[in-house]
Amino acid sequence: MAYAFLRGEFVPLEEANISIMTHGFLYGTAVFEGIRAYWSKDDNQLYIFRAKEHYERMANSCRIMRMARKYSVDEMVELTRKLLEMNGKKNDAYLRPVVYKSSQVVGVKLTGLEDDFLLFATDMGNYLEVSKGLKVRVTSWKHVSDNSIPMRCKVNGAYANAALIKTEALDDGYDEAIVLTDDGHVSEGSAENIFLVRNGVLVTPPETDDILPGITRDTVITLAREELGIPVEIRRIDRTELYIAEEAFFCGTGAQIAPIAEIDYRPIGDGSIGPITQKIQELYFQVVRGQVAAYKNWCTPVF
Ligand SMILES: Cc1ncc(COP(=O)(O)O)c(C=O)c1O
Structure with missing residues (x-):
């Protein structure tokens, strides 16, 4: 089964839903990362590439957009590892962590709102062609x-x-x-x-x-x-x-x-x-x- 992380817990991906009134959805007040994990046949291992650096950048994004981070960089790396482990897939994966304004409210601003962290994984092949120009x-x-x-x-x-x-x-x-x-x-x-x-x-x-x-x-x-x-x-x-x-x-x-x-x-x-x-x-x-x-x-x- 595929899992996602939402509101502080791992839940089945199909149950990981947010309200249509979510601020981050209404106004784009969310910051995200795209991270790849690559399967190594030689090592029989799945490797998340530069996870720490992605979450450090996300921490900077949160500062600029005045979002509270619930988790440290190391904790987010571990949540990411855990999600892939729970999903159990032995192939390349693409991860999408998001910190978003989770309050269900109309009105454009950045302060006085709640923030949450979510994470899911999906398959992604080549986003752009890599074998020809x-x-x-x-x-x-x-x-x-x-x-x-x-x-x-x-x-x-x-x-x-x-x-x-x-x-x-x-x-x-x-x-x-x-x-x-x-x-x-x-x-x-x-x-x-x-x-x-x-x-x-x-x-x-x-x-x-x-x-x-x-x-x-x-x-x-x-x-x-x-x-x-x-x-x-x-x-x-x-x-x-x-x-x-x-x-x-x-x-x-x-x-x-x-x-x-x-x-x-x-x-x-x-x-x-x-x-x-x-x-x-x-x-x-x-x-x-x-x-x-x-x-x-x-x-x-x-x-
Ligand atoms: C606008 C933009 N520039 C550059 C990049 C490349 O960044 P990174 O190498 O961290 O994925 C991305 C995202 O992947 C992007 O969305």
């Missing part, structure tokens, strides 16, 4: 920014913006879109961060360019610098740098490492997966399944 456009939508809905915290309400961006891309025959900052610099994808390769250097926008500070982004930076000896620059990126990059890829918990083949009808490199992207992708998929000793501390065993 994506066709991508720059979106016509504006990105939410730090002074409107801060991307630094993963607020549910901000994903209405992401949904507009992604849907425009799909409607127009693209796989995904890139969003610019208010002043026209590259920010991120609809639900993933972006890296370019310029003159052999990995380049990615800074946290201050309205990105979600991705855990996968941090993983890529760490692996590139520590393991692969690829230099990384964190700096502002002009739109036209997208068109002349040697390689480009999206990264995220959902997206994993997803190569980009074309942006606004300009092929990236020769249109196939570039050598640096390939190296990073291969190493990433080994690391998340607990196959690289140096990074096994990023993997929380479930069983």
